[in-house]
Amino acid sequence: MFSLQRILGQDKKFFELLEASAAEAQSSIMALKQALNNVQATPNLAAFVAPRRRDKKITNEISELLCKTFVTALEREDIEALSAVLYKIPKTVEKFAERYAITFDRVRDVDFSRHLELLERAVTLVKEMVQRLHNQDLKGLVELNAQLQKVEADGDHLIQELNIELYSGKYDPLKAIILKDLFELLERTIDRCRSAGNVMYRIALKHS
Template identity: 45%
Template structure:
């Protein structure tokens, strides 16, 4: 059932829900970083599950609002694309944590924390970009987009260092496999942040 507020209002509920999704994605990356930089490095999945549930709730509400709302503040396709991109950030962080739980005994001497820190940083920038959508100002959004691109470039550089380590001959085959798999999950998570940033930036470009 349509409400007059939804039909003729500004559609601020979409901004609220997208921001909630972005914050939940950032929270999951922060939980991952905290887990990996801790002394005991024992996987604790509660924080990931909670963040994922919050993101899922926001995503479902966005879908319902798109059905119920007569007017949206930005194009429906853009809302759907951004919601999907934010969902994938959360999904990658949880995927890493779930698999790390199974393989932690083989990874005691591998330090994932620096890459996880970059992922958290990238997700933090995405939160800022999503919050900028209310203002539709190109200058601040471009600066954030440049910052996110810089993080992605640095992550790519670290990946090259990783491959040198993998093929150094100093690792056991299982360690080589796991190291490559886990770092690629982190790399993909940063890529998902970049994708969300691109969607947010494109929204501002189209509407400024």
């Protein structure tokens, strides 16, 4: 026989998995910080593969749980959308790490500290927003999303500033191409965080 209590009890598991996914996103940013701060050695790609694989496993577990659950507190498409965009954060970070490792000798002297500051703020806000979603603190979630939008806007300003520098002739053509690719991947990672925030913001509006 179907147990209504068991079915409704799956909601807690969904939130736990989403929180775990956000934690893996944060782990990938921490690995990125460690790699970019160590200019003496090529980054260890295993440090980026691991959180991405763990997050993929979490994403698959969420999909399987959705197939087995008839009633959810959040709409199924919202759970799927949030799960998918959270996974894209470590996936994009891993892609950056691969490119960075390949071009390490050419870009080891580049300062990525401003990107790292924005990424750390963005992923921390995403993680906190998932927790607020779990606790049904929708007002707090909306306030955090406003902060996240500010971080994303700061990221846009940063990429504009860096593009001006790239086109100034300061770098040789190949290095300029490499840096443009790397800068855009970091900006995309910030955008992934913003997208996760947007999904949660829409959920908050639906339930307000």
